[in-house]
Amino acid sequence: MKEKYDIIIVGAGPAGLSAAISIKKISDLNILVLEKQANIGERKGGETLKYDKFLEKNLFYPGFFKEITVNATKNYRFHSPSTKHFSEIESTEERLIINWHKLIDELGKNLNQNGTTVKCNKEVVELIFKDNVYSGVVVADGTNYKSDLIILADGCKNPIINKYGVNTPVDVCPVLTLKAHNINLDGNYIELFFSNGVDIPPAVVAMFPRSETSVSTDYVQFVGSFKKDYSSLDIKSWWKKIRIDNPVLSERFKNAELEYCFTTSLPFGGPVIENIIPKERIFLVGNNAGHNEATGGSGLITSMKMGYEIGLINAEIHSSGKIEGNFSPGSKNQLIKRIQRTPIFRHLKKLKTVAVNLRNAFFKVLDTPEKVDEKWDSFLAPTLKNAAEFF
Ligand SMILES: Cc1cc2nc3c(=O)[nH]c(=O)nc-3n(C[C@H](O)[C@H](O)[C@H](O)COP(=O)(O)OP(=O)(O)OC[C@H]3O[C@@H](n4cnc5c(N)ncnc54)[C@H](O)[C@@H]3O)c2cc1C
Secondary structure (H helix, E strand, O other): OOEEEEEEEEOOOHHHHHHHHHHHHHOOOOEEEEOOOOOOOOOOOOOEEEOOHHHHHHOOOOOHHHHOEEEEEEEEEEEOOOOOOEEEEEEEEEEEEEOHHHHHHHHHHHHHHHOOEEEOOOOEEEEEEEOOEEEEEEEOOOOEEEEEEEEEOOOOOOOHHHHHOOOOOOEEEEEEEEEEEOOOOOOOOEEEEEOOOOOOOOEEEEEEEOOOOOEEEEEEEOOOOOOOOOOOOOHHHHHHHHHHHOHHHHHHOOOOEEEEEEEEEEEEOOOOOOOOOOEOOEEEOHHHHOOOOOOOOOHHHHHHHHHHHHHHHHHHHHHHOOOHHHHOHHHHHHHHHHHHHOHHHHHHHHHHHHHHHHHHHHHHHHOOHHHHHHHHHHHHHHHHHHHHHHO
16 A cells, blocks of 8 residues: 655755754645664764754754754864964854754654654655656655655765756765864864875865864865775875874874774765756755755755755645646746745855865965965965855
8 A cells, every 4th residue: 555645755864854844834744754774863964063043943942052062163273284384263153063963863853743754764766757747755665655745855875866867966075084082182173184185185184172172073085176986095094194294183183092983985965956846846955956065064054954945845835735836837947946045045055156266275275285385375274264154
């Protein structure tokens, strides 16, 4: 027997969960969220974000972000590849270092309370297309679920819509993540160390202070710096190399005890795409629509905000009782324009420019390594200052 829902959401990440919550805010529609992992939030997807009043009010409750914050700072220090130069920047807003599991648990709790059905261990492998209409999904165990509208929030690793001839942005980059104690921090700074790009690929090590003596660290390759399969590369050796070359970083980690350390090759959504309604009755949201920029962006906030918007739009379309009419060419264009006018979409467009500028400035610094300091002062330091409001 096929189960029938009003709206199906594929993927219980920040985008999909937020969409489900906003639908329920303005309707009593029957929603199904399908997640391929055994539990929601199993794979950690970030621990830093900026306070967002709108999301706190609409998805959580006043004071929530403070509750899940383990540390906060407005101060950044960017070290040049030679570490002879650094730029200190005070951002206009605080960057919060939060507990990912608490964030996702709260979104899940909200869905439990509003009666949304969430099914885990359900990997969507196909969309049902019948009589010229996308009308449901098939999961790996063979179950079919039918629905009037489908929101795809399945991230950027392997989006299901790619199977249907729609390209979505993805940049794969190798990441080393570690958490360490007994760190010699120099104040409450988020510190970013740039690699010289000579012996190891151009990358940035970001240290997020969690307490006075502990940090979580990401080593993130600059997306787009080189395109190849990273799975066989030894990212840990790059980490050792950058530490040896970098006296400041070495000093910080002199007595460090590692709590965990792993390397992986991760897909990041690239720049935001214009058309998030690639097929009739199907919406893309979150990383699969590029609502994230790996350099300087805040994927969590932007994915949750876009999720919220797309959820509201879906609830309105469904409740209007004129689903089909919304997807005629003229109406669909209106819908897309409406999405592009939202403050969050406009913010994402600006973010793209900032990220591209930063990346270009970074590569200008690296093109003549022997003059790195001179170039740092002329290209990268001013660009970082301009981008400060986005960090
Ligand atoms: C290591 C790392 C660190 C990051 N750090 C930060 C940070 O500090 N701050 C920040 O703001 N952002 C950060 N990001 C980015 C942030 O995690 C993403 O922008 C955000 O998670 C995107 O949300 P999403 O819901 O679109 O996608 P995802 O979080 O990828 O969620 C997609 C969900 O869909 C599920 N899924 C996929 N395919 C299927 C399928 N076929 N069927 C059913 N379910 C499926 C997945 O299991 C997953 O749960 C980081 C990302 C990574 C990987």
